[in-house]
Amino acid sequence: MKMNSKIWKIVAVAFLTMMLLPAIVSAKMDVQTYQQEDSVKFVIKNTGEKPAYVFNALKILDDKGNEVYASQEPSSAEVLKINPGVSYTFEWNTDDVSEGRFRGILYEGDDKRTLKAIPTDIVIRSRPGKPKFYTDKMFYKNGESVDVTFRNMGLGTIYVNVNNWKITSLDTERVVDTLSEDCGFGYGYGCADSFEPLGFLKQVKQTWDQKDSSGDQVSPGNYMVTAEYENKQSGNVNTISTKKFIIRPPRKDRQE
Template sequence: MNHPWYICNIRQPRLAGILKLLVAATLLLTFSLLTFPLPAEAARQESLVVTAPPQVREGETFTVKVSEKSTEKPVEGAAVYLLDRYEPLGTGADKKSQDPSIQGTLLGNTDKEGILTVSVKKQGKYFIKAMKENGNTQEGYVPAFTTLTVVATPGSISFYVDKPVYRRGETVTLSLYNGSDETVILSNSAPWVITRPGDQDVFNPVAGTVIVEVKPKETKTWTWDQKDSSGNQARPGVYLARIKTSSGDLWAHFAISGLKHEKQHRNEAPPLPKVKPFKDVTGEVTWGDPQILRLYEKGIVKGVSKDTFDPDGTLTRAQFLALLLRAAGMEPSDTETQDNPELGQPAQTEKPFADVSPEHWAYRYIVRAKEAGIISDEEYPEGFEPDKPINRLEICVMATRAIGLANDAEGTTGDNLAFRDREEINFRYRGYVQTAVEWGIVNGYDDGTFRPAQNATRREACVIIYRILEDK
């Protein structure tokens, strides 16, 4: 049966007329799009990528490159800004949008190859931000960030690692920089060793018996895959890398985190333990009670008294750091701040913060956390206030760093955060929150908020620690 609405059965003259109408409509639509482009909010948003050396010296010239993420095409005319990486963290809230520090200092614009050559004269930790602008409006590009550390140019050689905390199995990069005017002589191709405080050597690399010269202003780099001399994965904890040079021995400190090292989202609560030592944590509250009791079994958490945990009370910055370092396998020993002649390491003589004395119960934890880059002076410029309640943003930042995700977080803009109060999260730390969400560390509330400035409860802290605990 012939049906007039089947195009295959439409008579040829009529078909030709329809085709002419379709061609005309297509031409008209094309002309209208060229003449009246889509509004900016409807245009495709192309992500940018900005790359720069992770670390440079004061006044050292380096290049910044900006390109499109999807095509790797260089972006000409991108504006490149320098922003302070950290600022006071305790409030958890964002600063006003008109604050000039949010825009940063304009370093310049990229050339046709997407390159900008610059130098920074002041040491510190920064963000480099790249934007493609047209007046005050973006041309369909999402801004990109990367981190930059500017260090003082030393008069001697320095030995360092590329990050303070590593995930298990992550490659450790060791670098020797010769900032002196004399050539440094190395007795072989890899004259370094990995050790733990108080332990025997963990790893001795196989080195070629050849003299190596490191000339002035040169850098020599090695890597370690976290395997010990027997080929086994090194256990979590604090490590020391020691290198022998013609100018003497040098040391670099770093840590391997015992927290989860894969992006997993298995956040199920554990079975309720049989032992219930706390009268206020009985298992009746399914969200948090099992995690608290499991962490108690593992010796990671303690109660406020013998039979009371106070799950919905606040916890202090010092208490959370102690909890976090125990879980990460980075808990300091009782002799941590004493001289260790075996390793040639001096005692910790300078207080980590002006308001934290050696008499404070958490002094060693705070020293360890600062050494590991979990907390910093820039974020607590008026003092750490260890006995002050910790807020949710602080917990998120500290936990992310303790896993070894600081570089990931600081290279993320947080544009994908879906929280209704996203604008209340300090923009410098939105990448931390986004990374924590992606790794299943934190969630928001049922109303779609994150509440960065709200004090965290002991229950919330335990749930977060349990989520990131590798050995549950």
């Protein structure tokens, strides 16, 4: 009889454990961040043993607590059920985000009615741009169009002055003309500076017709183009020049 009593106690404990197990086992969510060239991915994964719930919205705060990004309006977001072993990815596009400290906020919980915030701190570091300024070739026939390209080869945004690209004669050391995107290729000076953002592998291209500021064909010789840019929207203005290019004399003046 005593043995039977012990057996019944063991059975009772086992039964209660089985009944309480679902309540004891809880969902466990893990958040990992992956910084790309122009974005940050937030991967939230259910590493627990029961389903969990995630609010389908990512919120980003700056270091002062101001909201700088929301993947969607809370009123239009929904609660997602995430089964064990399943992950869900949120992505924040940082292409036009300056460096600094930020906090990503996601909401998860065991029950869709009791979601709690999961903060994740991230740092966006400075990503310098890398300007490349060049002409389409080195030698040009007299009167041939000269294509000039400013291209950003770096990850960070460059702010390029799309106006007042100075074309200089290396033989006379004089500026013979300027190229401006905002006010056309008209002859003469006077276009205001206009610094425009240029992202990774983006470019600005302008064409010079070999005319000076008076509208006359320039003399044969050596030339280069100079432009201005900034690595930030405010800061020091840098200059960059193309390599030397050569305008050949008209064919009738060239010696065979």
